[in-house]
Amino acid sequence: MTDALDQPPPPASPEVQDPAEALRISEERLTLVARATTDTVWDWNVRTNALWWGGRFREVLGLAHYSKVPHTDAFIARLHPEDRERVVSSLQATVQGSGDTWECEYRIRHEDGHYLWMLDRGFVIRDAQGQALRMVGGMADISERKLVAQEEAQEAQVHAELVRVQQRISSLELGLPEVLQHVAQTALDICQAEGALLELLEGDQLVAQAAVGQLVRTPGSALPLHSSLLWPELSQGRPVLCNDTAAQGWNLGDDPLRQQVRSVLAAPLVCDDTVVGTLKATSSRTDSFSPRHLAHLQILAQSLGAMLRLRQVAAQLRESEQQYKLLFDMHPQPMWVRADDPSLRFLAVNQAMQAQYGYSAQELLRMGMADLWLPEERAQRSAEVRNYPHDQAHNGLLHRHRRKDGSVCEMEISSRGIVFNGQPARQVMATDVTERQQTQRELSRLARAQSMLSSCNETLVRATSETTLLQEVCRMVVEMGGYRLGWVGFAQNDAQRSIQIVAHAGEGSDYLEQLDPSWSEHHPRGQGPAGLTVRSGHSVIVRDVASTTLQADWADRMVGQGFHGVMALPLRAAGHTFGLLYLYAPEVLLIGTEEEALMQQLADDLAFGIMSLRARREQQQLQASVLKMAAAVSATTGAEFFVQLARNMGEALGAQVACVARLVPGRQTGDAPRVLALALVVDGKLSDSVEYALEGTPSMELLLQKQYVVQSGLSQRYPQAPIVQKVQAQGYAGQQLVDASGKPTGMIFVLFRQPLANADFVATTLQIFATRAGAEIERQATDVRVRHQASLLDKAQDAIVERDLQHRIIYWNQGAERLYGWSAAQAQGRQADALMYGDTAAFEHATTTVLTRGEWSGEISVRHRDGHTIEAEGRWTLVLDDKGRPESILEINTDIRQRKAKDREIQRLAFYDTLTGLPNRMLLLDRMQHALDNAIRQHQGGALLFIDLDNFKTLNDTLGHDKGDLLLQQVAQRLNTCVRSVDTVARLGGDEFVVMLEGLSADAQALVMEARGVGEKILTQLGQPYALAGYHYRSTPSIGIVPFLGPQTSVLELLKQADLAMYQAKSAGRNTLRFFDPEMQAAVSARATLEDDLRHALAFEQFLLHFQPQVDQNGRFVGVEALVRWHHPERGLVSPAQFIPVAEETGLILALGRWVLHSACKLLARWKDDPQLSHLTMAVNVSSQQFHHENFVDDVARALAVNEVPADRLKLELTESLLVDDLDTTIATMTTLRTLGVRFSLDDFGTGYSSLSYLKRMPLDQIKIDQSFVRDLFSDPNDEAIINTIIALGQTLGLEVIAEGVETTEQHLLLVKAGCPAFQGYLFSKPIPAGTLERLLRLPVNS
Helix, strand or coil: CCECCCCCCCCCCHHHCCHHHHHHHHHHHHHHHHHHCCCEEEEEECCCCEEEEEECHHHHHCCCCCCCCCCHHHHHHHECHHHHHHHHHHHHHHHHCCCCEEEEEEEEECCCCCEEEEEEEEEEEECCCCCEEEEEEEEEECHHHHHHHHHHHHHHHHHHHHHHHHHHHCCCCCCHHHHHHHHHHHHHHHHCCCEEEEEEEECCEEEEEEEEECCCCCCCCEEEHHHCCCHHHHCCCCCEEECCCCCCCCCCCCCHHHHCCCEEEEEEEEECCEEEEEEEEEECCCCCCCHHHHHHHHHHHHHHHHHHHHHHHHHHHHHHHHHHHHHHHHCCCCEEEEECCCCCEEEEECHHHHHHHCCCHHHHHCCEHHHCECHHHHHHHHHHHHCCCCCCCEEEEEEEEECCCCCEEEEEEEEEEEEECCEEEEEEEEEECHHHHHHHHHHHHHHHHHHHHHHHHHHHHHCCCHHHHHHHHHHHHHHHHCCCEEEEEEECCCCCCEEEEEEEEECCHHHHHHCCCECCCCCHHHCCHHHHHHHHCCCEEECCHHHCCCCHHHHHHHHHCCCCEEEEEEEEECCEEEEEEEEEECCCCCCCHHHHHHHHHHHHHHHHHHHHHHHHHHHHHHHHHHHHHHHHHHHCCHHHHHHHHHHHHHHHHCCCEEEEEEEECCCCCCCCCEEEEEEEEECCEEECCCEEECCCCHHHHHHCCCEEEECCCHHHHCCCCHHHHHHCCCEEEEEEEECCCCCEEEEEEEEECCCCCCHHHHHHHHHHHHHHHHHHHHHHHHHHHHHHHHCCHHHCCCEEEEEECCCEEEEECHHHHHHHCCCHHHHCCCEHHHHHCCCHHHHHHHHHHHHHHCEEEEEEEEECCCCCEEEEEEEEEEEECCCCCEEEEEEEEEECHHHHHHHHHHHHHHHECCCCCCECHHHHHHHHHHHHHHHHHHCCEEEEEEEEECCHHHHHHHHCHHHHHHHHHHHHHHHHHCCCCCCEEEEEECCEEEEEEEEECCCHHHHHHHHHHHHHHHHHHHCCCEEECCEEECCCEEEEEEEECCCCCCHHHHHHHHHHHHHHHHHCCCCCEEECCHHHHHHHHHHHHHHHHHHHHHHCCCEEEEEEEEEECCCCEEEEEEEEEEEECCCEEECHHHHHHHHHHHCCHHHHHHHHHHHHHHHHHHHCCCCCCCCCEEEEECCHHHHHCCCHHHHHHHHHHHHCCCHHHEEEEEEHHHHHCCHHHHHHHHHHHHHHCCEEEEEEECCCCCCHHHHHHCCCCEEEECHHHHHCCCCCHHHHHHHHHHHHHHHHHCCEEEECCCCCHHHHHHHHHHCCCEECCCCCCCCECHHHHHHHHCCCCCC
């Protein structure tokens, strides 16, 4: 080869020296060079071995510009020894082969001695025979790319080494010194350093723990922190890289070892975010470390920090494991570990578990969970725990466990899956929540009891009948309280001291029929809770009947009836127990003191309601009797007066005997006292007047005391009393009659065949009647005396005056002197009208009557000498002369001022409250009517405030009724200070007051504000403390307000609305006021209107029947169902959902049911001779009340007989709830009707009890699938399963099956597929009238 760089290419060989060929070769060469040009281009003549170089060859290899470029051998010599043979071989192979291209990477020596990586590419030029002529190519410097690749490979190798180191140092089997030494060695290797040092912080110095190589301290040596040049940076978590300590001005001190260091690399050791040491690498050369070395060192330091943390955690875990074992065993809550396999055996238990269950650890470790479960719950619990996923925690599970001593505890269980000694297990922690659960149940029962109390109080407010009240309370206590049976009984004072059950609700009516309770302590039936309650006046609770100490046979009967707990609550009034509320629980009673107190409060409220209803009834009777008596005062006289009085008295008090008697004066001193019965009424009939001795009668006591009452046992106490023995009376109440001077003149008394239950009311009422009876006896006695003295005119007590026909006085007795104040001398000769009468019109009228009729009697006002008016009763007679001609007029005038005063006292007792002096209910109603009339006339407003004292009963029960009376009197006084003189404050009774405001604004808004102002003033006044005879007492009122503007309501309606508003205030928490809400009254009125309309509809035949056809699978009509409809003249068609419940509540369902039954049978009678319709059945719905009525069988038989209907065409549809109510009676009724041929269908099957036991016992013919299952057939898979079950059940029991509510073809097809044989619903026809029905039934069937 010859040097050819920058010289023209060598001449062509002889065989191709012609110019054209040379030109072609040259052009080809230039083209190839252009394609291959990078950094350097070359042209190698294969045959001559000449090598031509071009481009940047000198610059790439670092050759001088003037130097020669290498020839072929020189080029080969510059190749790296490791690459030389490979490059030459690849060139030869390419040239000798058939390929056209060559490519190779190799290293070539730079002029300064280092090697460059080159990428060389060449193209082979061949002759026509394929022999290589030349190779043209170019090379590119790829040293930088190769360096990057090498660094990447080296980086990957370092990272792999770091991973291996991390794995190794993470092993806890290596000791810490060995780990630290390994890390130091790795730092030396990956940083290519001369020395590596690992230090850990101990106090205020860095102590060398591991050292490798040179230029580092020996292990164990310490460096104070203040002497460390790197610590300020490292302590902040920042690494340090320095490649020239001298240039950086580092002060390395006098230590020769430190002075040799020129490059330093350091990274902090961080554990839990805290620098705990350093990792350093050193070198005596500058620029020894790169950022890559620093990154590797940081990774290594981080790995070591993580390892240190891991070892800390491992140490903590070992310590924690010991602590855990200690905590597990000493934990205050029961804990255990059980196997997570079917055995559920205990693997570990703590001390708390042993204490909780009473077993030793050895005993528990031989047991399993099943040994703690109750026997009846083991199967269920076992299935539950076996379904627990091992990796899923379960918290808050409530289980009942049995202790070793047999007692049951309730445990809250939390568990999680663990591995215990290499096997799956569950760790369990338990909390004894027995008391908490009992508390929660007690709170639940308390809430239920409070709800019952609230509902019962609402019933008390609305009740108008004692019977309805008792029945409704029994029902609510059973339904809301969860009791199986409840009844109310009244204690009787008969010889057996029996308890009469007057109301009951719930299951067990047959049990009550056999029950004959007593409250006698000597009778066996009086030893149970009922007798104890009545005798003691305290509640008796038997929480667990099975464990009671009471009579064994009683407990057995109770358990046999399903009663496991009973509660007997006394009904008390005025310190006397008159009855009880008796409840039977279906489970053991877990009742606390608070619930017991609430239940007793319910009983107390019920007793109060009973007494209130009785008092209201008695007050109404009393008011009626007082009014009758007041009317009889002027309408009757003499004996008729006493008869009327006795009748009214007996009627008002409900007595069987009423008597008015006058004391008969003794003929001799010392004679036994006797009385004459002025009027004796027995059972409403007047008996003959009799005179009898008082000795041996209860009325004998009235000679020494004003009033005498015997509540029970009268006939036994007074066996010699004739009237008592005649009627076998048990109760007596008598009142002494006295004259004006207080001297006894007679007595009134009443007798009762039953023990006297309302003695206070009877005694109070007798006082009113006694006042009038005593006055009349005194008046009549006075009349007798007057008549006796009339013959002795001057001795007469009455004023006797005779005047001539010109009214001149001709006679004036001493009685006239006393009455008029004029002496006889002063009066005689003077005009009677001018002297004695201020009202001359009355005088002239009476005189005319005397002259016309011969006599006159009546009341008239006369005038005293000093001018005051005297009320007198006059009896004037026309005196005739011997020839029968009028001569004069004889006036006998009696002073009746005392009698009138007593009459006014009667009026006061009738219209005013005796305790407070306030108007009573009767007077209030009268004033309210006047107020309403005035409001209309004067266009003014008014308001009624109904006031009830909060917790007044508590005051009576704690401080006594005398303090309660003082409070009521002070309340009355305070109320009067809150209103104007034109307003009315009245007391209705008990602790109820009413304030009526008149003359208020006619503007509704202003009226409300005025009424509210007065109400708030009353709240403030009545909320102030009261001084009650040494006691300080605070009371609050609840106020209901009803504004009124005139004719929009009635008096009684206003009072009822105010009462309702007051109870709204009570419900709002007491000590507040509420205005009446019209919506409440609207609902009550609407209900009453509907009931009235319903009664009217029955009377005027507004009901009609619609019929819905029933078809078989072939579409043939097989029957119809009769459905009642109400066409109201104003409401239109009323939905059965509205009027059927009202009919059932009011009992009208009986009459309505009879009408439906007879109407349906009439239609069947019309069909029986029609070939197209005679096969059809008629389904009639029967209500529970109608079915259980004693005449139901007769009603059905009569309907069939009257209409001559085949009985097997009538199908009675009964509901499930009807069937299970008194099952035996139900079966008996069905069997009786079945003998007539009547068929039965069970309606709405599957929605109620659905018990196979009664299905097998009852004579049913058909069961009816409820439309709710049909409706959701496609949306609820359960409904389809239920339908299939019902159809299969019907087939098994031989019962027909029909589906109701079929509305779509899809439902029909699915039911047919299920095997249902009959259908009813809108798909076939809606309910239609009889005429439309018959046309439909006669249409041909499209099969």
